Amino acid sequence: MILVRFSLALAASLLALPGTAAAGPSLLDYVGQCVPFARSASGIQIYGDAWTWWDQADGRYRRGHRPRVGAVIVFKQSGQLRLGHVAVVSRVVERRVVMLTHANWSRRDGRRGHAERDVTLYDVSPANDWSQVKVWYRDSNGLGSSIYPVAGFIYGDAPPSAELSGEHPDDVGALIDAYVPGAIASR
Template sequence: MKGMISKAILSLAALIGVTPSPARSLLDYVGQCVPFARQASGIEIYGDAWTWWQQAAGKYPRGHTPRIGAVAVFQKTGRLPLGHVAVVSRVVEDRVLMLTHANWSVQNGERGHAEQDVTLFDVSPANDWSQVRVWFRDSDGLGSTTYPLAGFIYAKGRPARELTSDHPDYVGALIDAYVAR
């Protein structure tokens, strides 16, 4: 009995000295855009991405001005049959921002990976963020497709700390946007 207690104490001491491994980063995420946006923004909405705009009515403030931590809701289209959601990570200027999202570009031969500080360019005639173009890793530049944006859902809390990098490439975002016009 005494030997069993000693082994238990030694085992417990060994466990106490072991530090837990750090939590995985939000940027290690691989999956759909909806769970990623929910985790990154703290906005608790479920269902297909295109439904978020309507679901947010009365639950979360909504609008057409980008803010850090807000979720950009892409409407359903032929190319985006389920829509898309992404979280604003930086506002660069009136028509250019950066977003962090998942399941957009192909990385390591598969879709679903998270991408941080990706350029989003407002190409709407009224400068109201109703039509946008998104940086696309597959072509290493701003994509040629224009997507309709329902607007932005504003989070009530603080977004995930990994939403943006310490040194985002503002100049690159501006070049992506304005050279591709």
């Protein structure tokens, strides 16, 4: 039992190190919290609860309010996100629609923690500044109805994981998710 726990802890710590995801199991096989996943996928070395990343990045990494591939988006604490959330931008579709790769959002087989690649993120902020977003949610097979507050994007210096985006992400599907509510049933 001790050996099993040690092996699991070692595997989790290796996944959390930059550059080790490619050497070990696929980044997309990850099951766990969003923070170690985002750290591994982006190369941004910040620790602690997701909502603290924005302030921790000040003076260490560039920050802003425009999505870029490889940037970490920081969701603020809210009633629904007690610890916030972090995810990595995998693709910019257009000025108000991007795709994320993240962990611990949707449920798979009734459980959270799994990695998801190229899911739709839609800027619904009145000022078009990415301060409020909707996120694709597996259980509803589309954008959820919740609106989440965002602190902004943290831009890393290292190249993000090669597994961040799929070979053929569904840009059109992401646009439909964002701009044609309820159209999922027809896809």
